[in-house]
Amino acid sequence: MQSSAFAFSASSTLPLLRSRTGPAGARSGPSACAASPSPKPFRLAACFDGASPPPVVSKPSMFASSSSPSLLAAWSPLAAGPEPRRRTVEVRAAESEGEATPSSGSLMQTLTLGSLFGLWYLFNIYFNIYNKQVLKVFPNPVTVTLIQFAVGTVVVLFMWGSNLYKRPKISGAQLVAILPLAIVHTLGNLFTNMSLGKVAVSFTHTIKAMEPFFSVVLSAMFLGELPTLWVVSSLVPIVGGVALASVTEASFNWAGFWSAMASNLTNQSRNVLSKKFMVKKEESLDNITLFSIITIMSFFLLLPYTIFAEGVKFSPAYLQSAGLNVKQVMTRSLIAALCFHAYQQVSYMILQRVSPVTHSVGNCVKRVVVIVTSVLFFKTPVSPINSIGTGIALAGVFLYSRVKRIKPKPKTA
Numbered sequence: 001m002q003s004s005a006f007a008f009s010a011s012s013t014l015p016l017l018r019s020r021t022g023p024a025g026a027r028s029g030p031s032a033c034a035a036s037p038s039p040k041p042f043r044l045a046a047c048f049d050g051a052s053p054p055p056v057v058s059k060p061s062m063f064a065s066s067s068s069p070s071l072l073a074a075w076s077p078l079a080a081g082p083e084p085r086r087r088t089v090e091v092r093a094a095e096s097e098g099e100a101t102p103s104s105g106s107l108m109q110t111l112t113l114g115s116l117f118g119l120w121y122l123f124n125i126y127f128n129i130y131n132k133q134v135l136k137v138f139p140n141p142v143t144v145t146l147i148q149f150a151v152g153t154v155v156v157l158f159m160w161g162s163n164l165y166k167r168p169k170i171s172g173a174q175l176v177a178i179l180p181l182a183i184v185h186t187l188g189n190l191f192t193n194m195s196l197g198k199v200a201v202s203f204t205h206t207i208k209a210m211e212p213f214f215s216v217v218l219s220a221m222f223l224g225e226l227p228t229l230w231v232v233s234s235l236v237p238i239v240g241g242v243a244l245a246s247v248t249e250a251s252f253n254w255a256g257f258w259s260a261m262a263s264n265l266t267n268q269s270r271n272v273l274s275k276k277f278m279v280k281k282e283e284s285l286d287n288i289t290l291f292s293i294i295t296i297m298s299f300f301l302l303l304p305y306t307i308f309a310e311g312v313k314f315s316p317a318y319l320q321s322a323g324l325n326v327k328q329v330m331t332r333s334l335i336a337a338l339c340f341h342a343y344q345q346v347s348y349m350i351l352q353r354v355s356p357v358t359h360s361v362g363n364c365v366k367r368v369v370v371i372v373t374s375v376l377f378f379k380t381p382v383s384p385i386n387s388i389g390t391g392i393a394l395a396g397v398f399l400y401s402r403v404k405r406i407k408p409k410p411k412t413a
Contacts, residue, residue: 198256241393
């Protein structure tokens, strides 16, 4: 005679429970989750979702009769009682399984972000070193800047043509809005190359540490964004440090100094103009697309001026007549141009992943890395007072990036 009982497996996963049929073919033992005239097979785990406590399956005595009513009652799923052990194990397993994916994803994001910062610094270092080497033997900053825009244009067109990056659909109104940005972008990079050709790389980047000063002044003048007391206080060490470094700079000359200052002015004007003109949501572009379009426009803007101001000098015949190593100059110019475009692309990729404050701090660290590596590579003579001035200016930039996020308290009526 078969007993009416539930078959139960003690495996780690909850099995599908089915009732055994008696002699008459009828099923005994209603479901604990849903009472039905013809109960269907159910999983024990499904009962945990309800408000009622989970069913308990008691182990019958081995001496009990198979037809004993007490045995049937012991095996009935309607006998409710707590089962904390199995329920706790299942909940913990679910939680640990659910947490595995976010932690691994967070690790990958951290590694990706760290790699991008490393590439950002590396490309910047190589750009400044190779660019300075080219400008030393080929003192034509306008032509050098045009080459960098030309290589960047080729890279952008290749990325769009090979679908590595989506080609944007640009309207005439957008081009008109982008034109002022392209003009100041062209001037900013031209002035930077003019400064790098006149003074040491470390001194150019020390002067460019004054970018926050120009950003605050221009934002107040054209956007009406008045700085807080904390922001103004952070500008004091920046200005003082740059002044101290300039007085004691061995390679100082006014052409290099004012070119770097003009670079600060034009680069920060680009940021202010982007806020002022690119405000319509339907006309907004992501940073990488905007930079790509500006690069192409800058090439066509600078091309006629280069021919007018310096002529066609970047040719094998001219370089050879000037007594230069043609292969070396062209190779270094190409590497510098590729690194110039690459570090700005990576910079915008980082900006899409972090906050502007974090990006600003990273930019400050990048400037320190570039100054130190250029001093070591070119063996630039640096006096102790000059080092102190540079350090004070960079510390002010770091302080500015931290206090910039402090919002003024709203005035209460």
